[in-house]
Amino acid sequence: xxxxxxxxxxxxxxxxxxxxxxxxxxxxxxxxxxxxxxxxxxxxxxxxxxxxxxxxxxxxxxxxxxxxxxxxxxxxxxxxxxxxxxxxxxxxxxxxxxxxxxxxxxxxxxxxxxxxxxxxxxxxxxxxxxxxxxxxxxxxxxxxxxxxxxxxxxxxxxxxxxxxxxxxxxxxxxxxxxxxxxxxxxxxxxxxxxxxxxxxxxxxxxxxxxxxxxxxxxxxxxxxxxxxxxxxxxxxxxxxxxxxxxxxxxxxxxxxxxxxxxxxxxxxxxxxxxxxxxxxxxxxxxxxxxxxxxxxxxxxxxxxxxxxxxxxxxxxxxxxxxxxxxxxxxxxxxxx
Ligand code: NAD
Ligand code: DAU
Numbered sequence: 001x002x003x004x005x006x007x008x009x010x011x012x013x014x015x016x017x018x019x020x021x022x023x024x025x026x027x028x029x030x031x032x033x034x035x036x037x038x039x040x041x042x043x044x045x046x047x048x049x050x051x052x053x054x055x056x057x058x059x060x061x062x063x064x065x066x067x068x069x070x071x072x073x074x075x076x077x078x079x080x081x082x083x084x085x086x087x088x089x090x091x092x093x094x095x096x097x098x099x100x101x102x103x104x105x106x107x108x109x110x111x112x113x114x115x116x117x118x119x120x121x122x123x124x125x126x127x128x129x130x131x132x133x134x135x136x137x138x139x140x141x142x143x144x145x146x147x148x149x150x151x152x153x154x155x156x157x158x159x160x161x162x163x164x165x166x167x168x169x170x171x172x173x174x175x176x177x178x179x180x181x182x183x184x185x186x187x188x189x190x191x192x193x194x195x196x197x198x199x200x201x202x203x204x205x206x207x208x209x210x211x212x213x214x215x216x217x218x219x220x221x222x223x224x225x226x227x228x229x230x231x232x233x234x235x236x237x238x239x240x241x242x243x244x245x246x247x248x249x250x251x252x253x254x255x256x257x258x259x260x261x262x263x264x265x266x267x268x269x270x271x272x273x274x275x276x277x278x279x280x281x282x283x284x285x286x287x288x289x290x291x292x293x294x295x296x297x298x299x300x301x302x303x304x305x306x307x308x309x310x311x312x313x314x315x316x317x318x319x320x321x322x323x324x325x326x327x328x329x330x331x332x333x334x335x336x
Contacts, residue, residue: 002028003230004075006060006108007082009033011185012123012219014043016081019223021047028052030073032066033082034059034100040325042316043184060104066111077119079230080108083154086188087127090150091274101153102160109164109172120172121230122161126215126242127151128176131277138176139283140238147275158238165236173233175226177241178282181302182219183309187317190214191303194253195310196317198262208272210250213279217243218297218306228291239291242282245299252303259307 003020007013008031017031029047033039035057047053054073058065060082069075082104084090084097105122112120129138130145144159146152164170181191194204225241233239250267257264287293297305310317319325 001076002030002074004030004032004069004073004078006032006078006080006104007039008055009035009039009041009043010081010085011038012180012222013081014040014184015182015219016079016223016226017044017053018046019220019227021050021053023227028054028073030054030056030069030075032056032058032060032069036084038085038186040184040186040320040328042319042325042328061099061107063107063111066107067114070111070115070117075115075117077121077230078108078112078117079121079123079226080105081123084150087148087150088188088273090148090153094149094153097150097153101150102156105157106160109160109170112170112172113164113168118171119230120161120170121226121233122158122172122174123226124158124174124176125151125154126176126178126240126280126282127277128155128158132279132281134279137281137283138240140176140240140286147277162236171235173229173235174238175229175241176238177222177225178215178217178243178280180217180219180222182306183313184316185219187320190249191252191256191306192310192317194256195260195307196321198257198260198266199311199314201262201266203268204253204266205268205270206249206253207270208276210253210267210269211248212276213246213248213281214252215242215281216245216247216252216299216302217241217295218302221295221297224296225287225293228293229287232291234290239287240282240284241287241293242284243295243299244282244284245295246279246281247299255303256307259304
């Protein structure tokens with residue numbers, strides 16, 4: 001199969017591209033990424049030189065280029081991972097979120113329709129469901145109630161995907177996953193930010209009371225779920241993906257500090273995120289019973305491996321913090 005992966009230079013995208021290349025030795029993967037601040041080609045060093053892998057620097061909002069890529073590479077499936085993904089940034093300004101997450105998804109859906117793409121997988125998020133109280137979990141039937149501009153843009157995209165499937169017969173599916181962690185996560189998100197700050201003996205900014213709950217899943221488990229849905233999911237269906245692994249932010253931060261041997265005095269309570277969702281928890285029984293997927297990595301193993309990864313890849317995140325990572329692909333283009 002020839003698969004177009006969008007956003008393949010980001011956190012989940014790069015993990016997904018690498019896992020697809022290794023799990024499916026006959027597949028060709030084309031990675032389209034605009035290389036925003038969150039895109040980092042260093043994540044894909046392992047794929048460089050692989051004849052089954054092609055990188056195209058492009059914006060998913062650019063219909064002409066998307067058509068060219070699909071035609072030139074005889075694309076059969078699209079996995080749309082590209083997005084503006086950080087809630088805090090969407091609070092500062094929502095326009096780019098609407099452009100990429102809603103506009104870009106619509107461009108890809110139109111292209112999928114025209115080129116009769118066989119599978120269209122929209123990678124979405126549990127944040128479209130809003131926030132939970134102390135009890136209950138999100139199922140695929142939970143009404144959409146997005147609270148942040150980011151979540152609203154992802155919910156809008158989900159509705160378009162379902163509408164294109166229903167109206168135009170685009171063979172689309174949606175996944176809604178909980179919080180991911182693991183290698184190559186940009187150090188603006190909770191876990192890598194706390195690791196990087198702790199390693200630099202900087203304060204760890206905890207929003208509000210630190211008791212907001214997230215349901216953590218290792219990115220390798222997310223990629224395995226995406227693979228299962230891409231190949232075996234039922235068209236027009238939404239699949240929730242989660243780790244059944246709820247933790248408060250303070251619990252996660254304390255585990256990181258313990259593993260790094262750093263003092264809890266680094267924890268600094270700061271002003272809360274506006275509109276901060278209190279709790280997410282995913283009921284993933286549909287994907288488990290229909291597709292046989294289940295998480296393989298426990299949070300204890302996964303977090304400790306992730307902390308080790310950031311320790312062993314200090315240059316990777318230091319180059320992001322200093323801005324040097326953008327030099328990597330600037331040089332790469334100059335050398336071509
Ligand atoms: P990320 O911010 O690390 O990566 C996003 C990637 O998309 C970057 O490489 C960026 O350059 C690219 N991109 C952005 N705008 C683009 C555009 N217009 N055209 C082409 N490429 C563009 O994000 P992530 O954390 O890897 O999340 C990826 C997807 O997974 C998002 O759709 C997000 O909603 C979803 N998701 C993330 C999580 C999580 O915990 N990180 C959980 C569930 C779902
Ligand atoms: O649930 C899936 C979502 O998870 C994805 O759709 C998003 O793309 C992804 O960014 C993530 O969203 P969150 O807002 O849950 O992740 P973030 O890492 O930004 O924050 C996790 C929790 O930690 C949240 O309760 C806010 C808190 N936090 C975060 C940061 C960055 C802090 O207390 N301090 C911080 O500095």
